[in-house]
Amino acid sequence: MTNITWTNAQKHAIKFNEPERLLVSAAAGSGKTAVLTERITVRALKNIVKPSRLLVVTFTELAANKMKAKIMSSFRDLRDTAKDAYERDHIDRLIRELPLARISTIHAFCNHILSSYLAEFTDKEGKPYLEPGYEVLQGTEEEILRDKAVDTVLTTLFTEVDRLEQHVAGQKTASAASTISNRSERSPKSDEDERDFHATVPRGIPDLSDGITPFVLGGRDCSYADWLRDFKATSIAYAPKLNDKPFRESIVRMLGKLRSLPYYRRLIADAYEKYMTAIASFPDCVVIQYWWKLFDETLRTASSALDELRNTSHYSRIFDELDKWRKKGETGKKDHMIHLALATEEMEDVVTALTRSSGRSKERWDEIVQIGQTLPELQVPRRSATTSSTNQKVIDKNNYIEQFLREILPLTALISNKVKRTGRNEQYISHHPPVFTILAETAKQSMLTGAGQVARFLEVTLLVDNEYKKMRFGRNAALYSDFEHGVLAILEKDEIRESISQLYDEIYIDEYQDTSSIQDAIISAIDRRNVFMVGDIKQSIYRFRYANPQLFSARVNKSQVIDHDQPFVPSLSSHQLGYLSLMNRNFRSRPGIIEFVNDFFSAFLTESVGEIEYDETQMFEIHRARAEQTEEPNPRHFPEVLWEIATNCDNLDDGVAQAQDEEDSSDSLTPELPGKMSKVESEAFIAARVIGELLDAGAKPETIAVLLRTNDHCRQFEEVLSAYGIPVASRSGRIFPDNLVSRQVEALLAVLDNPRQDIPLISTMVGPFAPVPFTSEELANIGQTTFNFNDEENDKSGTKGTRGVTGFFHDRLRFFCKTNLSSDIAEKMKQFDARMKRWRMLATELDARELLDTIFLESDYVPYITRGDLGASHYRELEQLIALFEPPDRTGSFGVRSMLAQLQKALGQSLKDDDESTLVDGAVHVLTRHSSKGLEWDYVLLGGLDASVKGRSNNDRVFFSELYGLSSYTIDEGGLTVYNNAFNEAFRLSENRLDRAESWRLLYVAMTRAKERLILISPIKKTLGDIVDIKTILEEADHLTSHLGATERTGRTVVPESLSANAKDDLELMLSVLAVREPARTNEMVESSEGYFKFSYLDASVTPFSKIVAAVEERQRQNKVADEANHLEPDCHSVKTTASEVDAIATLLSATIPHSKAASTPAKITVTELNKRLSDDAFNQPLSSGESPEPLAMTLVALTDDVSGEDDPSVNRGMNGKDGTPIKSAIIRSDMALTLREREESD
Secondary structure (H helix, E strand, O other): OOOOOOOHHHHHHHHOOOOOOEEEEEOOOOOHHHHHHHHHHHHHHOOOOOHHHEEEEEOOHHHHHHHHHHHHHHHHHHHHOOOOHHHHHHHHHHHHHHHHOEEEEHHHHHHHHHHHOHHHOEOOOOOEOOOOOOEEOOHHHHHHHHHHHHHHHHHHHHHHHHHHHHHHHHOOOOOOOOOHHHOOOOOOOOOOOOOOOOOEOOEOOOOHHHOOOOOEOOOOOOEHHHHHHHHHHHHHHHOOOOOOHHHHHHHHHHHHHHOOOOOHHHHHHHHHHHHHHHHHOOOOOOOOHHHHHHHHHHHHHHHHHHHHHHOOHHHHHHHHHHHHHHHOOOOOOOOHHHHHHHHHHHHHHHHHHHOOOOOOOHHHHHHHHHHHHOOOOOOOOOOOOOOOOOOHHHHHHHHHHHHHHHHOHHHHHHHOOOOOOOHHHHHHHOOOOOOOOOOHHHHHHHHHHHHHHHHHHHHHHHHHHHHHHHHHHHOOEEOHHHHHHHHHHHOOOHHHHHHHHOOOOEEEEOOHHHOOHHHHHHHHHOOOOOEEEEEOHHHOOOHHHOOOHHHHHHHHHOEEEOOOOOOOOOOOOOOOOEEEEEEOEEOOOOHHHHHHHHHHHHOOOOHHHHOOOOOOOOOOEEOOOOOOOOOOOOOOOOOOEEEEEEEOOOOOOHHHHHHHHHOOHHHOOOOOOOOOOOHHHHHHHHHHHHHHHHHHOOOOHHHEEEEEOOHHHHHHHHHHHHHOOOOEEEOOOOOOOOOHHHHHHHHHHHHHHOOOOHHHHHHHHOOOOOOOOOOHHHHHHHHOOOEEOOHHHHHHOOOOOOOEEOOOHHHHHHHHHHHOOOOHHHHHHHHHHHHHHHHHHHOOOOEHHHHHHHHHHHOOHHHHHHOOOOHHHHHHHHHHHHHHOOOOOOOOOEOHHHHHHHHHHHHOOOOOOOOOOOOOOOOEEEEEOHHHOOOOEEEEEEOOOOOOOOOOOOOOOEEEEOOOEEEEOEEEHHHOEEEOOHHHHHHHHHHHHHHHHHHHHHHHHHHOOEEEEEEEEEEOOOOHHHOHHHHHHHHHHHHHHOOOOOOHHHOOOOOOHHHHHOOOOHHHHHHHHHHHHOHHHHHHHHOOOOEEEEOOOOEEEEEEHHHHHHHHHHHHHHHHHHHHHHOOOOOHHHOOOOHHHHHHHHHHHHOOOOOHHHHHOOOOOOHHHHHHHHHOHHHHOOOOOOOOOOOOOEEOOOOOOOOOOOOOOOOOOOOOOOOOOOOOOOOEEHHHHHHHHHHHHHO
16 A cells, blocks of 8 residues: 555545446546556455456556556565564465466456367367467468468459359350359369359358358348359459459458457348348438438528528629529620529529428438439639628628538538539538439449448458468467457356356456457456446547447446545446446646646537547546746746747748858768758657757656657658757667668678678678778779689589679679788778688577677677667667567577578568557657557657548448448449449448547547647648638638637537538647637737747747757757867876876786686677666767767687688688787676776775
């Protein structure tokens, strides 16, 4: 138990002792992990629960290990302060029992259960799918086997399609009733009786033993021939260019989604039946109700708008002009007034016709379609450009056109295909597609026609699932998802389910908002109303990993809220699942950050538009005090929330260019500043200035984080920040294949394996593993060498005589050294060759890890790779490479070739996110928003505000959602025609809503990582006001909220849903909120190219980009001057040494080295040990321009003859070291002997 002063909400969660479930909704920074740990500790101490009877499910293994460590630390602290022996003994028992607690991820838990009941995981004949000792497939192996399963299924089916087409071609002259079994030229099959193309395809998903057998999931029966035709049409719909990659990828995506669900085979079959039922009832189905509702609302709006327009002076004016035009026989050119009058008249007629009837029947649908078909293309004139005109007629005209476009044109867009949907009109009708343009029966039949292709796609996906299972189970291997499905199948047996549920007195679920449906089903199966769940739906950001935040919402809605101020807990009603505790006090962030986040999200976030109602139950409570104000602004504390906006990013100021010209390019780390940069690079420059100000104010680099959208953005930031002297540690996700360390080691191993490989050889010769690296000029000299083969060499190649040739690089190198023995190149090559031979010999005696340790030690590789601004990232790459050769469950492999094969296998793996890697100290942390989950920093810079929200893949044709079921484009004409339909469009909009909601939650997560300051950064080409979409947002905000008073603008949900839903990115969302909250200040900021603007909970600094670049360059210059001053040699005359000090040094240097045998023994110094030296000042000094990294001081002691060159007379056995000292079989650090000597004397 800790000495923390708990809040009432935290106390309730810790002490809750009702025999019911408890869900704790814990906001960011509210101390949920501390509460969870304290609750377990307290209940164990009070003997309420034994550690061995605990199940704690965490989201990652890292979180599980941390929780174990925290609980163990709590026990040990309590033991140290125990009052008596009995209490100490009790705590000792808890410490011994804690390792028995099941604290792990859901996958690890399922693996434990599955391995315990493996004999119960069987097929329908009772044969176990897996045997003990099964392996887990992941990474490249998983992908290769999965792709092989896809390929096997598709190849089999396409072969059958070919057979069908050959059969049809052969039957042109035969009887229509003949079957393919009568044809002698058919391809043989494994079955004794081949399938009749006219036979009915069986229903029901086949078993693994049935092979790749087509089946019907649902819907109408079909023949084998029809099934194959539907399959071919589906493949063509996905691959119109005869490239089936989109088809294969879509199958894999669908399979992944299905396997995240419990009982997915049954579920997808039910979903297809519901899909068919919905189509059959079109347009009365539930999905189409969205369009009916939108139509009714749009019709009401248009009717009301027309009534208002009739009462305007401009209405009278345009219809007067129309009357005059008609009296003239409708001759002459139509001006803008005539076009506007005609458009108004047409819509008046349409609205009148549409309002004559009502309802949502098939007949009503057809009536709307027919009315819409009578509409011509409307010619709505443009508004006058003089928006600031004082001419009342111009004002009236613009207002009239604006209202027509905003409130009447959407109705036209719903019922007519004759509306231009791009340009000016797009902002008004983007959510009003031409749904009511096809007759109900026609629409229904077209969807029914494509329903067969939908079924075939799902059936093929399930066939791939079967084949994939068969392949991996056949090699006794499983996926993580097999653990889940296997355990769920086992838990269907009552006896086993009861036995497992009785193992655990209490079950804890961390990060419940990120639970998938199958994981929830597993926990529910063993739930004895003893489950304690912790999470925050506002932080659910893993939908792409199949997390289902609706599980959290549903449980909240069916739980009894606990009032923390009441001493008692109310009883539950029959429909309630348990209790709900709210923990909203934020202990992490300063008040300014909390107030901004509350104000921002409460302005727009509602359940209907973003899945969450950001009300009092979700808002933060402030805990921390404000930082103290000082006379001088302190960038470490103020402003707490700042928006840094850089304007004119597409044009660097001439002043900056001139300043650069005046700089000596040799003195600059970045002499070439691009005139135009990418958006991300511009953003990185803004970050560089802000980070520089923080560092100069005393902030430590590791207290600063930059959070971005993608790993690629992180890598670009890392390059820019590093170039300007800012140390960076990144989780950019790039582990293999393209990092510096792995490529350098790969080249070295390739040379050790076979030195006659030119590219690895050159790479190693110029790199850190060469005793003396070769220069580019030396390589050029070697490359230009021409030499003659002698007769013996020509005999080997099958030729005779002597002829001049230019061979491979390694041949030219060998010839050059033989003919230029006294050259510097030859001398370098002697040393290089000796070192390679030595390492090649050691590779036969040492395991992989020991060999690498020796290589890194002898070449001073660790100090080399960790010097400079990217040292932290490179060291992380080195750790990953070392881990590759030291698996915990396998001894190191011997031999260079096996090491090279192992490394190259890793190099072939696809990129993956290194989400759990440790971010080192001494560097600014650059990572994605997703990777920031669960972390915190003093200062957070948030970039990528203008990155659009990514939706689903455009290559998909069939879709499935756990929430909304099945949907599909209409596939027609054998797959050659694919088009959208009302059913699918409603599904698409629903999915977009879920994507948008998760994007907002991700923004919430990123903002709430900050403790002291939150800084938003945005690069703008010119000004915000020059962006068309921004202008549209401001106009829309003004139109929708002009009636609000100042007090009303500060309220909750004040931003109209249409405004927030239309925001394509965080930048537009920010401006939507500010435009409603504080319109005048927002307009002023948007139109400015420079200035400082204070909002209620946010400061905005607008700065020309040229000034930002100049500031970054100036800071770099000043730092360089300071570094040069720090590196000046001290005046030797100012150093005074006493006689006693001189005597002491002389004594040490002249004394006999003790333990000479030990000193001459080869030292095994690991990378981990060398890492301890990285804190030395010598290793942390940045490199000056052109400076080469110096190695660790090393004395090479010769004990025996050099084995690396004894058989080669071209090698000077005595001169192999970097400084000319001999390399022998033993190496010792120069300070090791002194250390031993001093220790002996002290003894």
